[in-house]
Amino acid sequence: MKNRISLIASLALLLGSFYAQGQAPERYSLQQSIDYALQNRASLKATRNEENIARARVGEIRAAGLPQINGSLDVGDNFIQQQSFLPAEFFQDPNNPNAPEPGTFVPVTFTPAYTANATVTASQMLFDGAYLIGLKAANTYKELSRKTTQQSEIEVAEQVSKAYYGVLVNRERMELLEQNLVRLDTLLTQTAIMFENGVAEKLDVDRLRVQLNNLKVEKQKTVRLMELSENLLKFQMGVEQAQLIELTDELEEVEVDMSKLAPRNFNYSDRIEYSILETQRDLAELDLRNRKAGYLPKLFLNSRYGYLAAGNEFGQVSNLNNWLEFGYVGGQLQVPIFDGLRKHYQIQQAKLALENTKFGFETLRQSIDLELEQASAELTNALDMLDAQRENLELAAEIARVAKIKFQEGVGSNLEVVNAETDLREAQTNYYAAMYDALIAKVNLEKATGTLQAK
Template identity: 40%
Template structure:
């Protein structure tokens, strides 16, 4: 799979430097695979996963030994003075003051130290480590959800391009048909067998059909730009979709989809993980009532001198060290931990309520999507039949007109009805495609084919 994705990426990137008229041929699965790798939201979701992995490492590091070095070099322009009472046996009778000032210290002092600490017990650390792992799992679910959203958007955009291509084909066929009718009517008018109003009526129909063709072409361009945006493809690239609607929606696949029971939805996994994180936060606030214990150590050497040149004389340097255990015992914090615990419990109740509602909404979503797809397929079947009938009516009206037993108005009306039937067919076709994607989403079946 990775090799396949790399080939696709290399292909598209190499194409990006070509001229605008160069085209990249796309299947639906190619578009989905490229979008998963290049869509901005998908890329950010993968970066968020990297952040969560770094958070796990950061949390783990808090339980490992902490070692810090220190160095200082101090200069005392005026050495501090200490005062002693001017009393026997150390008093100075010649000094009239009741205190004796004495300077303690030297002009220059320096020191080197290594400080060491190791956590022995901290309940918050172990809860935090588990929470970091759970957060990583949540970001993995978020990535899956984002990829599902990307697949949904790419499918809908891809289908939009295909439907607009069909719309253009139908509009071109309509324009060709009406042009042929217009030429025939103009010839009849010149021969005196048709009135000028018959020509004008068909000319109006021709202008409307031409406008519809131009709108279809614009919609096609817009739908391609939307597909490129959803894929994360540079706008300079020109694309060509190589599949048709019949290939992508075989009848047996639709029947099988309607019978599917569905799979676990990623949204439920996300909510369950959020609930677990809140429960861990509750546990973290609870264990903060327990003391924390750390092992500490210190190694230090200090030196001094009245002159800067003597500060680093080895004879003036002396070492010291310390080993110990420190314990921090929480006694009273103004009931802040108690308030946080109460808040956590309320949040858990909220998430449990949300989980219940989410499960019920999934059932409703599946029911609605399945009902919409069935309805859209029925409508599509009716509109397909209606399109055939409209074509037959037009053909008969055209023959009658050519044989002189039908009116020009009847042909124009039949053509208008045929165009309306075509647009109704396209609308039903697009609605069916969107309903199919919505049902796939509701059933948790949105995915790309990664086996190629």
């Protein structure tokens, strides 16, 4: 009870200093930490931007199949008017002695000094096999981008979970160190009194003082480790390092689902990596179809409408009464005939890319199987080690308790107490290391089975 009061008092002083600075700690459970990270991690924001880019890309491709309408206005000064040649026979005049001789050519200016043209053009794609397949590919690409975002979210959930568990374990270690300090300080005080009464030796007091000093140094190291683990958690969450955080979950509340050691009805598609590969295969198939569609003809509907004007004086162009109306509507059929075998080689490349994608499924399945076996074995070993270290901790605590009683009753040595305290701290360190390993193995197995999802 005294140990708990001391720890609460220390925390109260620490929190008091925080509030005195005008900064209250933010409280987070594990799920709240993950949710915060999903909203605030800069890397995830960039990934979501890529997803939005993919959506915009779909709209860009779809726009190619909609009517394309453009308007233009062209007004120019032909400051050097282009001339053409006409045969001299066009200018033969028997009454004109200066008429050009037959067989020669006479330069003639046909281009007006000023021209103007106002036109609206419209084009509508009627059929393009590659465009139709491109629309499907664009939607599939959007789905791939969404799954890539989901993969990034799962990775963030994994990183935050591991960092969160690290803080929980270090927090428990801090609490235990506080209890050890209180217990050892009490024992040192009692031994000093025994020394003053001639029951204990000064060597006994010095040994305990050395132990107490070493424990204080260990506490300082643990405090720094605690700060580092909190800073890592803040980084994984996307929290500013200056922001104070407080974890609301308790270590004893964390459950390990043993049924995941041998998952039933495991589906490879539960793994986001497998689902992404399936989408990549679909894209490769669509790319192959798109290459083959290049042999199909394309049909377009085109139209033009506008006005034109010309004259050797600018006023003739600027006068709207001199503008002439024109219009055109027609169809255009483009039939590929020979492209130097370019599409043939493109199809070969697309076939090989699709084949490689299918090979990837076999490799990925083998990798997932191995990862499942490794993760299950790691968790099994970690839990076995945790049970052994828990038993060792209980035995070490009992040995330390008995050694203290024996020493106080004069039937045991101070050296036994010191050794027992050393063994107890080592057992505590091993226990929390095993607990951390078990928690990390738990997260790894959840990821391996595809059950670690960012909610």
